[in-house]
Amino acid sequence: MSSITPQASMTTPARRSFLSGFGKFTLSATAIALLAGRDRLALIGSAEAKAAGNDVTILNAALAAEQEAIAAYQVGASSGLLQKPVLDLAVQFQGHHKEHATALATTVKKLGGTPVAAKAKYTFPVEKLKTQADVLGFAAELERGAVSAYLGAIPILDDRELAKVAASILGDEAMHWAVLRQALGQPPVPSAFVS
Numbered sequence: 001m002s003s004i005t006p007q008a009s010m011t012t013p014a015r016r017s018f019l020s021g022f023g024k025f026t027l028s029a030t031a032i033a034l035l036a037g038r039d040r041l042a043l044i045g046s047a048e049a050k051a052a053g054n055d056v057t058i059l060n061a062a063l064a065a066e067q068e069a070i071a072a073y074q075v076g077a078s079s080g081l082l083q084k085p086v087l088d089l090a091v092q093f094q095g096h097h098k099e100h101a102t103a104l105a106t107t108v109k110k111l112g113g114t115p116v117a118a119k120a121k122y123t124f125p126v127e128k129l130k131t132q133a134d135v136l137g138f139a140a141e142l143e144r145g146a147v148s149a150y151l152g153a154i155p156i157l158d159d160r161e162l163a164k165v166a167a168s169i170l171g172d173e174a175m176h177w178a179v180l181r182q183a184l185g186q187p188p189v190p191s192a193f194v195s
Contacts, residue, residue, distance in 0.1 A: 055111060055157055058153050059107055060104075060115065060116045062100075062149070062153065063101055064118075065146065071124075072122070075126060077094065079129060081134070082135055089179065096176070100169055133184060136180050136184050139176075143180060146177075147174050150166050150173060151170060153166050154166050154170065
């Protein structure tokens with residue numbers, strides 16, 4: 001059992017479909033490996049996902065997704081398309097993702113793993129970002145994917161304390177998604193259940 005608590009490892013409870021497995025509630029080892037940027041691990045069967053080291057693999061996939069979110073929010077903040085107070089909100093959400101990434105990397109190290117490094121370059125649809133609403137829509141989709149991803153990760157984490165931390169991050173991601181939907185003039189909570 002991990003000695004990490006949500007309060008100690010993640011002071012602020014936030015992104016893309018890093019573990020969503022196309023909206024399913026569980027993930028295969030293939031999905032985890034691909035999303036973690038480890039193509040050669042994609043050949044591992046889903047039964048292997050429950051083997052030792054599963055939590056490190058899942059946390060590294062989450063870390064990679066958080067790093068991508070940080071980069072995505074930087075694109076939005078640097079685009080010149082966001083006006084105050086939306087710009088301030090984007091920077092705040094980016095800060096949440098930075099806190100998540102720091103906590104995840106620290107936890108991976110504590111579990112004996114090596115945290116994945118951020119990519120040198122991410123490919124985002126910047127050619128489609130022409131207005132503030134475009135940037136908000138892009139961010140909302142990333143956050144929706146994160147909600148689904150954490151929802152998929154929680155039941156397959158072996159360490160229940162880590163699952164609690166992932167649930168805390170899921171809550172933050174859901175709040176980001178709701179706020180972004182509200183800013184777009186959409187219903188902030190589109191349905192009674194999230195998948």
